Amino acid sequence: xxxxxxxxxxxxxxxxxxxxxxxxxxxxxxxxxxxxxxxxxxxxxxxxxxxxxxxxxxxxxxxxxxxxxxxxxxxxxxxxxxxxxxxxxxxxxxxxxxxxxxxxxxxxxxxxxxxxxxxxxxxxxxxxxxxxxxxxxxxxxxxxxxxxxxxxxxxxxxxxxxxxxxxxxxxxxxxxxxxxxxxxxxxxxxxxxxxxxxxxxxxxxxxxxxxxxxxxxxxxxxxxxxxxxxxxxxxxxxxxxxxxxxxxxxxxxxxxxxxxxxxxxxxxxxxxxxxxxxxxxxx
Ligand code: C2E
Ligand code: MG
Ligand code: MG
Ligand code: MG
Numbered sequence: 001x002x003x004x005x006x007x008x009x010x011x012x013x014x015x016x017x018x019x020x021x022x023x024x025x026x027x028x029x030x031x032x033x034x035x036x037x038x039x040x041x042x043x044x045x046x047x048x049x050x051x052x053x054x055x056x057x058x059x060x061x062x063x064x065x066x067x068x069x070x071x072x073x074x075x076x077x078x079x080x081x082x083x084x085x086x087x088x089x090x091x092x093x094x095x096x097x098x099x100x101x102x103x104x105x106x107x108x109x110x111x112x113x114x115x116x117x118x119x120x121x122x123x124x125x126x127x128x129x130x131x132x133x134x135x136x137x138x139x140x141x142x143x144x145x146x147x148x149x150x151x152x153x154x155x156x157x158x159x160x161x162x163x164x165x166x167x168x169x170x171x172x173x174x175x176x177x178x179x180x181x182x183x184x185x186x187x188x189x190x191x192x193x194x195x196x197x198x199x200x201x202x203x204x205x206x207x208x209x210x211x212x213x214x215x216x217x218x219x220x221x222x223x224x225x226x227x228x229x230x231x232x233x234x235x236x237x238x239x240x241x242x243x244x245x246x247x248x249x250x251x252x253x254x255x256x257x258x259x260x261x262x263x264x265x266x267x268x269x270x271x272x273x274x275x276x277x278x279x280x281x282x283x
Contacts, residue, residue, distance in 0.1 A: 024080070024084075027080060028084050028086060030066075031081060031090075032086070034064060035089060037067075039064055039065050039066060040062055040064055040090070040093060041062070041063040041064075041265060042060055042063075042094065042097040042098065042101065042265075042266040043060075043061045043062070043063050043263040043266065044058040044059065044061065044101070044114075044263060044266050045061060045262065046256060046260055046269075046272065046273070046276070047059060047113075047115070047234065047254050047255070048255060048256070048260055048278065049253065050235075050247055050248040050252055050253065050254060051253075052278070053278020053279070054278075055112065055273050056112065056113060056254060057112050057113035057114065057115060057147065057254075058112055058113075058114055058115065058269060059114075059115040059149070059256060059263075060094055060097070060098045060114060060116050060117070060266075061074065061117075061263045062074055062078075062093075062094055063263075064077060078090075078119070081119075082119050082120060082121055085121060087121045088121060088122070091116075091118065091119065091122050092131060092135070094116055095132060095135050096135055098114045098146070099114075099136060099138075099139035099141050101266045101269070102114050102139070102146075103139050103140055103141050104270075105269070105270060106141070106145075108270055110270060110273055111145075112145075113145055113146065113175070114145060114146050114147070115146075115147040115148070115177065116146060116147070116148055116149065117149045117150075117179065118148050123150065123158075123161070123165045123166065124158055124161055124162065124165070125165070126161070126164070126165065128165060128169075129165065129169050132169065132172070133172060136172075142173065143169075143172040143174045144174070144175075147176070147197070147198060148169055148175070148176055148177065149177045149178075149179040150166070150176065150177070150178060150179060152178065152181075152190060163193065166194055167194075167195060170195040170197075175197040175198060176197055176198070177196070177199070177234070178194075178198070178199050178200065181200055181201055181202060182201065182202050182205060182218060182222060191225075191229055191231075196231060197231060197232060198233070199222065199225075199229075199231045199233050199234070200233075200234045200235075200236055201222050201233065201234070201235045201236065201252075203236040203237025203257075204237070205218050206236060206237040206238060206243060206247070206257070207237045207239065210242060210246070219235070219247070219250065219252075220250050223250050223251055233251075233252050233253050233254075234252070234253065234254040234255060234256070235247050235254075235255040235256075235257075236255070236256050236257060237257050238255045238256065238257030238258070238260065239257050239258045239259050241259060241279050243257070244259060260276075
Protein backbone atom coordinates (compact mmCIF):
# COMPACT_ATOMS: atom_id res chain seq x y z
CA UNK A 1 0.00 0.00 0.00
CA UNK A 2 2.82 2.34 0.94
CA UNK A 3 4.57 1.57 -2.36
CA UNK A 4 1.45 2.27 -4.30
CA UNK A 5 1.08 5.55 -2.49
CA UNK A 6 4.64 6.49 -3.35
CA UNK A 7 4.00 5.49 -6.90
CA UNK A 8 0.90 7.57 -7.15
CA UNK A 9 2.82 10.43 -5.62
CA UNK A 10 5.47 10.07 -8.29
CA UNK A 11 2.92 10.00 -11.07
CA UNK A 12 1.26 13.13 -9.79
CA UNK A 13 4.66 14.79 -9.49
CA UNK A 14 5.66 13.87 -13.04
CA UNK A 15 2.34 15.09 -14.30
CA UNK A 16 2.94 18.41 -12.61
CA UNK A 17 6.37 18.78 -14.19
CA UNK A 18 5.01 17.84 -17.57
CA UNK A 19 2.21 20.31 -17.31
CA UNK A 20 4.61 23.02 -16.15
CA UNK A 21 7.07 22.58 -18.97
CA UNK A 22 4.29 22.31 -21.52
CA UNK A 23 2.89 25.59 -20.30
CA UNK A 24 6.33 27.20 -20.50
CA UNK A 25 6.85 25.87 -23.96
CA UNK A 26 3.55 27.25 -25.15
CA UNK A 27 4.24 30.63 -23.52
CA UNK A 28 7.56 30.82 -25.34
CA UNK A 29 5.82 29.92 -28.60
CA UNK A 30 3.22 32.58 -27.92
CA UNK A 31 5.89 35.21 -27.22
CA UNK A 32 7.63 34.39 -30.48
CA UNK A 33 4.36 34.62 -32.37
CA UNK A 34 3.52 37.86 -30.60
CA UNK A 35 6.46 39.54 -32.32
CA UNK A 36 5.39 38.29 -35.74
CA UNK A 37 1.74 39.13 -35.15
CA UNK A 38 2.58 42.59 -33.87
CA UNK A 39 1.01 42.08 -30.45
CA UNK A 40 3.53 44.10 -28.45
CA UNK A 41 2.81 47.78 -27.87
CA UNK A 42 5.16 50.53 -26.83
CA UNK A 43 3.68 52.53 -23.97
CA UNK A 44 5.44 55.55 -22.52
CA UNK A 45 5.18 57.49 -19.29
CA UNK A 46 6.31 61.14 -19.12
CA UNK A 47 9.10 62.31 -16.82
CA UNK A 48 9.03 65.92 -15.69
CA UNK A 49 11.38 68.36 -13.95
CA UNK A 50 9.74 68.80 -10.56
CA UNK A 51 10.83 72.42 -10.06
CA UNK A 52 9.28 73.63 -13.33
CA UNK A 53 6.84 70.97 -14.52
CA UNK A 54 8.64 70.75 -17.86
CA UNK A 55 8.47 67.39 -19.64
CA UNK A 56 12.03 66.18 -20.15
CA UNK A 57 11.70 62.53 -21.00
CA UNK A 58 9.65 59.36 -21.14
CA UNK A 59 10.10 55.83 -19.91
CA UNK A 60 9.36 53.12 -22.45
CA UNK A 61 7.18 50.37 -20.95
CA UNK A 62 6.19 47.37 -23.02
CA UNK A 63 2.64 45.96 -23.14
CA UNK A 64 1.43 42.74 -24.70
CA UNK A 65 -1.97 42.89 -26.36
CA UNK A 66 -2.84 39.22 -26.30
CA UNK A 67 -5.68 38.18 -28.68
CA UNK A 68 -7.38 36.11 -25.95
CA UNK A 69 -5.96 37.22 -22.61
CA UNK A 70 -6.18 40.94 -23.39
CA UNK A 71 -3.63 43.40 -22.05
CA UNK A 72 -0.80 41.48 -20.38
CA UNK A 73 1.46 43.50 -18.09
CA UNK A 74 5.25 43.16 -18.18
CA UNK A 75 5.48 41.62 -14.69
CA UNK A 76 3.65 38.60 -16.13
CA UNK A 77 6.06 37.87 -18.97
CA UNK A 78 9.36 39.76 -18.49
CA UNK A 79 10.71 37.34 -15.83
CA UNK A 80 9.88 34.41 -18.12
CA UNK A 81 11.39 36.19 -21.12
CA UNK A 82 14.57 36.67 -19.07
CA UNK A 83 14.76 32.99 -18.09
CA UNK A 84 14.34 31.76 -21.64
CA UNK A 85 16.53 34.31 -23.38
CA UNK A 86 13.56 35.72 -25.32
CA UNK A 87 14.28 39.05 -23.63
CA UNK A 88 16.98 39.71 -26.25
CA UNK A 89 14.36 39.90 -28.98
CA UNK A 90 12.09 41.99 -26.79
CA UNK A 91 14.80 44.48 -25.80
CA UNK A 92 15.72 44.99 -29.45
CA UNK A 93 12.05 45.48 -30.28
CA UNK A 94 11.61 48.07 -27.52
CA UNK A 95 14.76 49.96 -28.50
CA UNK A 96 13.72 49.92 -32.16
CA UNK A 97 10.27 51.39 -31.34
CA UNK A 98 11.81 53.88 -28.89
CA UNK A 99 14.24 55.10 -31.55
CA UNK A 100 11.34 55.49 -33.99
CA UNK A 101 9.43 57.51 -31.41
CA UNK A 102 12.45 59.67 -30.61
CA UNK A 103 12.92 60.50 -34.28
CA UNK A 104 9.22 61.23 -34.85
CA UNK A 105 9.10 63.55 -31.83
CA UNK A 106 12.26 65.40 -32.90
CA UNK A 107 10.63 66.06 -36.27
CA UNK A 108 7.78 67.78 -34.39
CA UNK A 109 10.34 69.82 -32.44
CA UNK A 110 9.88 67.77 -29.27
CA UNK A 111 13.22 66.70 -27.80
CA UNK A 112 12.86 64.16 -25.03
CA UNK A 113 15.22 61.66 -23.47
CA UNK A 114 13.86 58.13 -23.83
CA UNK A 115 14.51 55.70 -20.98
CA UNK A 116 14.60 51.99 -21.81
CA UNK A 117 14.69 49.18 -19.24
CA UNK A 118 17.43 46.58 -19.60
CA UNK A 119 17.50 43.10 -18.08
CA UNK A 120 20.19 40.83 -16.67
CA UNK A 121 20.50 38.87 -19.86
CA UNK A 122 20.96 42.03 -21.89
CA UNK A 123 24.00 43.01 -19.84
CA UNK A 124 25.63 39.62 -20.44
CA UNK A 125 25.22 39.98 -24.20
CA UNK A 126 28.45 41.44 -25.54
CA UNK A 127 26.89 42.13 -28.93
CA UNK A 128 24.32 44.45 -27.38
CA UNK A 129 26.25 47.73 -27.69
CA UNK A 130 26.84 47.05 -31.42
CA UNK A 131 23.19 46.21 -31.98
CA UNK A 132 22.13 49.37 -30.15
CA UNK A 133 24.58 51.47 -32.17
CA UNK A 134 23.16 50.03 -35.37
CA UNK A 135 19.58 50.83 -34.29
CA UNK A 136 20.48 54.42 -33.33
CA UNK A 137 22.16 54.97 -36.70
CA UNK A 138 19.36 53.47 -38.74
CA UNK A 139 16.79 55.72 -37.05
CA UNK A 140 18.98 58.84 -37.17
CA UNK A 141 18.92 59.35 -33.41
CA UNK A 142 21.80 60.11 -31.09
CA UNK A 143 22.74 57.67 -28.28
CA UNK A 144 22.69 60.77 -26.06
CA UNK A 145 18.91 60.86 -26.43
CA UNK A 146 18.64 57.57 -24.51
CA UNK A 147 18.86 56.55 -20.91
CA UNK A 148 19.24 52.88 -20.00
CA UNK A 149 17.63 51.77 -16.75
CA UNK A 150 19.19 48.85 -14.95
CA UNK A 151 18.29 47.17 -11.69
CA UNK A 152 20.76 46.17 -9.07
CA UNK A 153 19.84 42.50 -9.32
CA UNK A 154 20.61 42.63 -13.02
CA UNK A 155 24.16 43.71 -12.28
CA UNK A 156 24.67 41.10 -9.53
CA UNK A 157 24.65 38.07 -11.84
CA UNK A 158 28.01 38.65 -13.51
CA UNK A 159 29.31 42.01 -12.28
CA UNK A 160 32.45 42.04 -14.44
CA UNK A 161 30.71 41.42 -17.73
CA UNK A 162 27.78 43.66 -16.84
CA UNK A 163 30.21 46.46 -16.06
CA UNK A 164 31.96 46.05 -19.44
CA UNK A 165 28.66 46.25 -21.32
CA UNK A 166 27.54 49.29 -19.33
CA UNK A 167 30.83 51.08 -19.83
CA UNK A 168 30.59 50.59 -23.57
CA UNK A 169 27.01 51.86 -23.70
CA UNK A 170 27.95 54.84 -21.57
CA UNK A 171 30.99 55.46 -23.78
CA UNK A 172 28.67 55.66 -26.80
CA UNK A 173 26.78 58.48 -25.06
CA UNK A 174 23.81 56.74 -23.40
CA UNK A 175 22.89 57.79 -19.87
CA UNK A 176 22.74 55.06 -17.26
CA UNK A 177 20.16 54.94 -14.50
CA UNK A 178 19.87 52.67 -11.46
CA UNK A 179 16.18 51.69 -11.33
CA UNK A 180 14.21 50.72 -8.20
CA UNK A 181 17.01 52.12 -6.07
CA UNK A 182 16.94 50.93 -2.48
CA UNK A 183 15.23 47.59 -3.10
CA UNK A 184 18.22 45.43 -4.08
CA UNK A 185 21.69 44.69 -2.80
CA UNK A 186 24.99 46.55 -2.81
CA UNK A 187 23.53 49.71 -4.27
CA UNK A 188 26.30 51.84 -2.88
CA UNK A 189 29.10 49.72 -4.32
CA UNK A 190 27.53 49.97 -7.80
CA UNK A 191 27.14 53.71 -7.56
CA UNK A 192 30.83 53.93 -6.92
CA UNK A 193 31.96 51.51 -9.64
CA UNK A 194 29.61 52.12 -12.55
CA UNK A 195 29.36 55.19 -14.80
CA UNK A 196 25.90 56.08 -13.50
CA UNK A 197 24.11 59.36 -14.33
CA UNK A 198 20.77 58.90 -12.62
CA UNK A 199 19.21 57.23 -9.65
CA UNK A 200 15.52 56.31 -9.54
CA UNK A 201 13.91 56.03 -6.13
CA UNK A 202 11.65 53.00 -6.05
CA UNK A 203 7.96 53.76 -6.03
CA UNK A 204 7.36 51.71 -2.87
CA UNK A 205 9.09 54.45 -0.84
CA UNK A 206 7.42 57.30 -2.71
CA UNK A 207 3.91 55.84 -2.42
CA UNK A 208 4.15 55.56 1.39
CA UNK A 209 6.07 58.76 1.98
CA UNK A 210 3.09 60.74 3.28
CA UNK A 211 2.06 58.12 5.90
CA UNK A 212 5.37 56.60 6.86
CA UNK A 213 8.09 58.70 8.44
CA UNK A 214 10.63 55.97 7.72
CA UNK A 215 9.88 56.03 4.01
CA UNK A 216 10.04 59.82 3.95
CA UNK A 217 13.47 59.66 5.58
CA UNK A 218 14.66 57.09 3.05
CA UNK A 219 13.48 59.29 0.19
CA UNK A 220 15.19 62.35 1.60
CA UNK A 221 18.46 60.53 2.27
CA UNK A 222 18.44 58.97 -1.19
CA UNK A 223 18.04 62.38 -2.81
CA UNK A 224 20.96 63.72 -0.77
CA UNK A 225 23.07 60.66 -1.50
CA UNK A 226 22.43 60.97 -5.25
CA UNK A 227 23.26 64.65 -5.25
CA UNK A 228 26.42 64.11 -3.24
CA UNK A 229 27.51 61.66 -5.91
CA UNK A 230 26.72 64.16 -8.66
CA UNK A 231 23.69 62.23 -9.94
CA UNK A 232 20.26 63.25 -11.15
CA UNK A 233 17.58 61.87 -8.84
CA UNK A 234 14.18 60.75 -10.17
CA UNK A 235 11.15 59.66 -8.15
CA UNK A 236 8.69 57.14 -9.58
CA UNK A 237 5.17 56.58 -8.22
CA UNK A 238 4.03 60.20 -7.86
CA UNK A 239 0.27 59.76 -7.51
CA UNK A 240 -0.74 63.09 -5.99
CA UNK A 241 0.04 66.76 -6.18
CA UNK A 242 1.05 66.57 -2.52
CA UNK A 243 3.72 63.97 -3.30
CA UNK A 244 5.04 66.19 -6.11
CA UNK A 245 5.34 69.15 -3.73
CA UNK A 246 7.06 67.14 -1.00
CA UNK A 247 9.59 65.78 -3.50
CA UNK A 248 10.19 69.18 -5.10
CA UNK A 249 10.73 70.60 -1.63
CA UNK A 250 13.28 67.86 -0.89
CA UNK A 251 15.15 68.85 -4.06
CA UNK A 252 14.32 65.75 -6.13
CA UNK A 253 15.14 66.60 -9.76
CA UNK A 254 12.57 64.71 -11.79
CA UNK A 255 9.50 62.56 -11.31
CA UNK A 256 6.99 60.35 -13.01
CA UNK A 257 3.71 58.91 -11.82
CA UNK A 258 -0.01 58.54 -12.30
CA UNK A 259 -0.54 62.13 -11.11
CA UNK A 260 1.10 63.40 -14.29
CA UNK A 261 0.05 60.51 -16.50
CA UNK A 262 -0.31 56.76 -16.57
CA UNK A 263 1.75 55.06 -19.26
CA UNK A 264 0.06 55.75 -22.64
CA UNK A 265 0.42 54.38 -26.17
CA UNK A 266 3.49 55.99 -27.76
CA UNK A 267 1.47 57.59 -30.55
CA UNK A 268 -0.52 59.65 -28.02
CA UNK A 269 2.56 61.23 -26.47
CA UNK A 270 3.04 64.22 -28.79
CA UNK A 271 -0.47 65.54 -28.22
CA UNK A 272 -0.17 64.86 -24.47
CA UNK A 273 3.03 66.94 -24.36
CA UNK A 274 1.39 69.75 -26.29
CA UNK A 275 -1.57 69.98 -23.90
CA UNK A 276 0.23 69.23 -20.60
CA UNK A 277 -0.05 71.95 -17.98
CA UNK A 278 1.86 71.54 -14.76
CA UNK A 279 0.04 72.40 -11.52
CA UNK A 280 0.74 75.84 -10.09
CA UNK A 281 4.20 75.61 -8.60
CA UNK A 282 6.10 77.93 -6.35
CA UNK A 283 7.96 79.77 -9.10
P1 C2E B 1 9.91 49.97 -13.70
O1 C2E B 1 10.97 50.07 -14.74
O2 C2E B 1 10.29 50.32 -12.31
O3 C2E B 1 8.72 50.89 -14.24
C1 C2E B 1 7.87 51.65 -13.44
C2 C2E B 1 6.57 50.93 -13.18
O4 C2E B 1 5.81 51.70 -12.26
C3 C2E B 1 5.67 50.76 -14.42
O5 C2E B 1 4.95 49.54 -14.30
C4 C2E B 1 4.72 51.95 -14.27
O6 C2E B 1 3.49 51.78 -14.94
C5 C2E B 1 4.53 51.97 -12.78
N1 C2E B 1 4.11 53.29 -12.28
C6 C2E B 1 4.45 54.50 -12.77
N2 C2E B 1 3.90 55.49 -12.06
C7 C2E B 1 3.19 54.91 -11.08
C8 C2E B 1 2.36 55.42 -10.02
O7 C2E B 1 2.18 56.61 -9.83
N3 C2E B 1 1.78 54.51 -9.21
C9 C2E B 1 1.96 53.17 -9.36
N4 C2E B 1 1.33 52.35 -8.51
N5 C2E B 1 2.71 52.65 -10.37
C10 C2E B 1 3.32 53.51 -11.21
P2 C2E B 1 4.82 48.53 -15.52
O8 C2E B 1 4.67 49.27 -16.81
O9 C2E B 1 3.76 47.55 -15.15
O10 C2E B 1 6.21 47.81 -15.55
C11 C2E B 1 6.64 47.01 -14.49
C12 C2E B 1 8.09 46.63 -14.63
O11 C2E B 1 8.29 45.78 -15.77
C13 C2E B 1 9.01 47.82 -14.88
O12 C2E B 1 9.29 48.48 -13.66
C14 C2E B 1 10.21 47.14 -15.49
O13 C2E B 1 11.03 46.57 -14.49
C15 C2E B 1 9.56 46.02 -16.29
N6 C2E B 1 9.45 46.45 -17.69
C16 C2E B 1 8.50 47.16 -18.32
N7 C2E B 1 8.79 47.33 -19.64
C17 C2E B 1 9.98 46.71 -19.84
C18 C2E B 1 10.82 46.53 -20.99
O14 C2E B 1 10.57 47.00 -22.09
N8 C2E B 1 11.98 45.80 -20.80
C19 C2E B 1 12.31 45.28 -19.56
N9 C2E B 1 13.45 44.60 -19.46
N10 C2E B 1 11.55 45.45 -18.48
C20 C2E B 1 10.39 46.15 -18.61
MG1 MG C 1 12.29 51.46 -15.20
MG1 MG D 1 11.52 51.66 -11.39
MG1 MG E 1 9.87 49.23 -10.40
